Amino acid sequence: MEKYTYKIISNDLENAGCIASRVKKMLIQKGIDRQTIRRVAIASYEAEINVVIHSYGGICNVIIDGNELTLEYIDDGPGIACIADAMKEGWSTASKVDNENGFGAGMGFPNMKNASDKLDVKSSPDGTRVVIHIKIR
Amino acid sequence: MKLKDAVKLLDADVLTPDIYDENFEVNFAFGSDMMSDALMLLRTAPDKFCEHGILLTGLVTRQSIRTAEMLDFQVVLIVRGKTPNENVYQAAKDSGIVLLATKCSMFSASGKLYAQGVVGITDIK
Numbered sequence: 459m460e461k462y463t464y465k466i467i468s469n470d471l472e473n474a475g476c477i478a479s480r481v482k483k484m485l486i487q488k489g490i491d492r493q494t495i496r497r498v499a500i501a502s503y504e505a506e507i508n509v510v511i512h513s514y515g516g517i518c519n520v521i522i523d524g525n526e527l528t529l530e531y532i533d534d535g536p537g538i539a540c541i542a543d544a545m546k547e548g549w550s551t552a553s554k555v556d557n558e559n560g561f562g563a564g565m566g567f568p569n570m571k572n573a574s575d576k577l578d579v580k581s582s583p584d585g586t587r588v589v590i591h592i593k594i595r
Numbered sequence: 596m597k598l599k600d601a602v603k604l605l606d607a608d609v610l611t612p613d614i615y616d617e618n619f620e621v622n623f624a625f626g627s628d629m630m631s632d633a634l635m636l637l638r639t640a641p642d643k644f645c646e647h648g649i650l651l652t653g654l655v656t657r658q659s660i661r662t663a664e665m666l667d668f669q670v671v672l673i674v675r676g677k678t679p680n681e682n683v684y685q686a687a688k689d690s691g692i693v694l695l696a697t698k699c700s701m702f703s704a705s706g707k708l709y710a711q712g713v714v715g716i717t718d719i720k
Contacts, residue, residue, distance in 0.1 A: 471656065471657075471658070472657060472682070474658065474661070475657075475658065475661035475662075475664075475665070478661075478665060479661065479664060479665075479690075482664070482665065492642055492667075493642075496638070496665075496666065496667070497638070499664075499665040499666075500634045500638055500665060500666075503634065503661065503662070503665045504631065504634065507658075558656075559654070559656050559658050560628060560629055560630035560631075560652075560654040560656065560658045560659060560662070561629075561630060561631060561658070562629075563629035563630075563631035563632050564631075565629075565631035565632060565634070565635045566631060568635065569631060569634050569635050569638070572635070572638060573638055
């Protein structure tokens with residue numbers, strides 16, 4: 459099993475997506491098929507952006523165990539008021555600054571869900587934990 | 596069409612001349628200022644779409660480059676005469692993505708490309 463942990467800084471839009479980029483490059487080096495890499499890239503990028511623009515910061519764990527890839531995002535709050543709303547296409551609480559950076563289309567969680575084999579989201583005011591499972595084919 | 600023909604057609608500036616391949620074939624394009632829309636609609640696009648496609652956007656932050664990278668686009672065209680800063684140029688170069696800029700609006704740039712046979716994701720059967 460391989461595990462990598464990365465720190466995600468709140469509001470650091472300049473570097474948002476760096477972890478997704480690293481993960482993508484790592485999977486390319488491992489020779490994993492392109493469609494799987496694209497799904498991982500999309501899910502990890504959206505999840506990372508969410509932590510950057512909506513949370514006080516957090517971490518990302520990337521775990522590769524056989525043909526199972528797990529991306530775990532744990533942040534320090536303030537949490538998601540209603541997870542069911544966040545899962546709806548077009549629903550967003552992004553700020554004007556986020557919009558100016560190309561985010562806030564309300565497609566973050568729907569994209570993560572569509573790109574993954576399984577998506578778990580748990581949230582409280584103390585923080586949110588998003589776990590994305592993708593099978594490596 | 597060849598990238599050099601697209602550049603001429605759109606009177607575009609090549610912002611990353613070091614990695615510009617004028618004979619690179621571009622047959623597809625997608626335009627959006629919202630990066631999540633691109634990520635959603637192109638999730639299941641055929642490999643050739645992004646690899647030989649142009650991402651048209653008015654977004655001049657690094658996130659346009661990052662999104663292109665995630666989707667395997669080789670070319671990003673900044674529309675509406677916007678000018679990205681040096682960090683964006685560098686990000687494009689580091690990711691091997693050719694960055695172009697045109698004064699055309701998104702609509703005009705898309706129309707000119709479409710008239711030359713460049714198609715969008717909803718045109719692929």
